[in-house]
Amino acid sequence: MFDLRAQVTQDDLARIDVDAARAQFEHRALPRQNSMTPWEGELPALGTWQCDPICGDFDILTMVPLDEVTPSEGELDIARRYPEFALYVQWAKEGRQAPPVSIVRSANSGTLLSSNRRRVLAAKDAGLTHILAWFSETNPDGRPAWQLPKVQYKYVPDGGTFWTHTHRYTKGLDTDFIPGIQFVFVPFGTRQE
DSSP, X not given: OOOOTTXXXXXXXXXXXXXXXXXXXXXXXXXXXXXXXXXXXXXXXXXXXXXXXXXXXXXXXXXXXXXXXXXXXXXXXXXXXXXXXXXXXXXXXXTOOOOOEEEEEOTTTOOEEESOHHHXXXXXXXXXXXXXXXXXXXXXXXXXXXXXXXXXXXXXXXXXXXXXXXXXXXXXXTOTTSTTEEEEEOOTTOOOO
């Protein structure tokens, strides 16, 4: 069973170059993919970390056994009918690398879930045994297991100002993508503001 929970420690997370991980997140699928042509992007090395610059969640680039991955979206028969799906299967059989998929562990069942159903299904249909993925572990409470320790979320009724790491946003300007959420710094190892 694929499981990195015991392998990645807090000491491992503390050694991550957060700026490099954030930069990796911003450039993870460049160049942008046209679904009707093979992806031509460059891949970082296995074991590379990326960090969501807003939420502080970490993912690691790794190979995941396909037989343990379940697409999180339904309608798999419809996904196989997309015109590009046959191309995805052909490219996988030819050994062309698709952009890494995103995989998380379900807190409820432990199932490995991917929102990239066409790439997952194409890899399975092509007979691959593993898929390249940005993988993130999940705590039993459903929160990401690998996060920056200083970031906490705080609800702010009906707007106001909030901070994301070092960026300040004000409701009505550029906060519409996360209304009512405030990020605050807390001392390492505490849950207090």
